[in-house]
Amino acid sequence: MKPLNLTDYANELGFKAKQASALMARAQTAIKNRALRKLAELLRANGDALQVDNARDIERAVQSGLAAPLVDRLKLTPQVIETCAQGCEQLASMADVIGEITALRQQPSGIRVGQMRVPIGVFGMIFESRPNVTIEAASLSIKSGNACILRGGSEAIDSNKALAQLVQQALTESGLPADAVQLVQITDRAVVGQLITMPQYVDLIIPRGGKGLIERISRDAKVPVIKHLDGNCHTYVDDPCDMAMAVRVADNAKTNKYSPCNATESLLVARGVAAEFLPLIGRIYAAKGVEMRCDPQALAIFKENQALGAVNHGQAASENIANLTPILVAAQESDWFEEYLAPIISIKVVADVDDAIRHINQYSSHHTDAILTRDHMHAQRFLREVDSASVMVNTSTRFADGFEYGLGAEIGISTDKFHARGPVGLEGLTSLKYVVLGDGQLRA
Numbered sequence: 001m002k003p004l005n006l007t008d009y010a011n012e013l014g015f016k017a018k019q020a021s022a023l024m025a026r027a028q029t030a031i032k033n034r035a036l037r038k039l040a041e042l043l044r045a046n047g048d049a050l051q052v053d054n055a056r057d058i059e060r061a062v063q064s065g066l067a068a069p070l071v072d073r074l075k076l077t078p079q080v081i082e083t084c085a086q087g088c089e090q091l092a093s094m095a096d097v098i099g100e101i102t103a104l105r106q107q108p109s110g111i112r113v114g115q116m117r118v119p120i121g122v123f124g125m126i127f128e129s130r131p132n133v134t135i136e137a138a139s140l141s142i143k144s145g146n147a148c149i150l151r152g153g154s155e156a157i158d159s160n161k162a163l164a165q166l167v168q169q170a171l172t173e174s175g176l177p178a179d180a181v182q183l184v185q186i187t188d189r190a191v192v193g194q195l196i197t198m199p200q201y202v203d204l205i206i207p208r209g210g211k212g213l214i215e216r217i218s219r220d221a222k223v224p225v226i227k228h229l230d231g232n233c234h235t236y237v238d239d240p241c242d243m244a245m246a247v248r249v250a251d252n253a254k255t256n257k258y259s260p261c262n263a264t265e266s267l268l269v270a271r272g273v274a275a276e277f278l279p280l281i282g283r284i285y286a287a288k289g290v291e292m293r294c295d296p297q298a299l300a301i302f303k304e305n306q307a308l309g310a311v312n313h314g315q316a317a318s319e320n321i322a323n324l325t326p327i328l329v330a331a332q333e334s335d336w337f338e339e340y341l342a343p344i345i346s347i348k349v350v351a352d353v354d355d356a357i358r359h360i361n362q363y364s365s366h367h368t369d370a371i372l373t374r375d376h377m378h379a380q381r382f383l384r385e386v387d388s389a390s391v392m393v394n395t396s397t398r399f400a401d402g403f404e405y406g407l408g409a410e411i412g413i414s415t416d417k418f419h420a421r422g423p424v425g426l427e428g429l430t431s432l433k434y435v436v437l438g439d440g441q442l443r444a
Contacts, residue, residue, distance in 0.1 A: 006194055017149050024145045040092075053159050056158045101114045206225070230261075230365035231261025239271070
């Protein structure tokens with residue numbers, strides 16, 4: 001059998017995508033919405049078959065020793081499938097922004113000048129582990145009138161192939177070109193190098209995966225890249241705060257799920273509430289097996305507390321925290337930068353909101369950071385001064401997600417400051433062009 005020529009293969013994908021993008025750009029809203037609703041229907045109807053394909057991927061991943069957080073991301077559970085289906089339906093119910101003209105103003109010359117929202121054209125999506133990204137990317141591509149080329153990780157190849165087949169079925173049954181969404185069918189990593197250096201076909205690259213992947217693509221790409229490198233998210237417990245709410249939110253932000261990039265990795269606590277708050281959250285983290293990497297002040301408070309290990313362990317309330325030293329570790333400087341994606345959290349006592357903002361802007365990856373407070377002025381300062389893509393007040397960082405933001409789905413999260421920032425949904429896959437309306441005006 002003749003070896004596959006990767007350059008020819010990548011160029012064929014690009015050519016087909018470019019051809020399909022022209023058809024997608026002029027597709028009627030009703031037809032795009034029909035495809036999205038059909039995709040939701042197919043996902044629900046094929047749930048059992050999808051899980052069979054996904055089980056093969058998971059088995060290979062476990063046998064190959066893939067890290068537990070990545071195996072967790074690989075799972076295509078009924079809940080994940082249903083969320084994907086709901087995302088498609090949410091997108092179908094949203095207004096179509098393509099062709100929308102805004103800021104139309106008449107100039108002294110008599111011409112009217114505005115901006116029209118248009119598709120990007122063709123985007124390449126390179127991602128690892130999460131097969132649901134296939135549906136998120138495809139559905140957003142359909143709604144935004146783009147074409148896309150998807151390259152998932154080898155660990156999810158069976159799941160991604162099955163999902164992509166459903167996408168193409170939904171497209172063709174709705175009267176749209178199947179090539180509007182193409183999945184790279186081979187696992188050779190060299191294909192990525194081809195895709196990111198084809199500006200004649202690809203208008204945008206979106207990497208979604210580990211730091212190494214994203215750094216490589218950002219370095220080598222010859223087309224624009226939307227990205228974020230890390231998800232070192234912070235939750236800051238302010239003085240004053242609603243103590244019960246702060247405990248609930250700090251728990252959810254860390255332990256709701258460890259592997260996503262929007263999980264809190266660093267907990268900052270104002271000195272004025274630290275003595276009360278830390279033992280409360282510490283008991284919960286200890287019960288859930290979360291390792292706490294603490295600065296000296298936090299460590300001292302924990303070691304003074306006499307009941308941290310009592311919750312859910314059947315231990316006497318008087319047992320000293322020293323007996324839980326496996327989960328209490330002195331933090332190193334590197335911990336303030338770390339994205340753990342695991343049951344580990346760094347904890348630091350800060351003087352006040354000013355100290356918290358300074359710490360976050362120094363160590364954060366500018367993804368998502370939250371303040372838990374009763375002080376309106378502190379909340380407003382935090383919102384204005386924390387330099388991150390999503391900044392939150394009195395809620396969990398786990399909400400930093402396109403579906404939760406009402407975007408229908410997200411193509412990824414961007415910590416860049418140009419074009420798109422935060423969860424990238426429908427509008428992030430569009431561009432603006434100037435439109436000028438005249439009636440025979442001549443420039444003097």
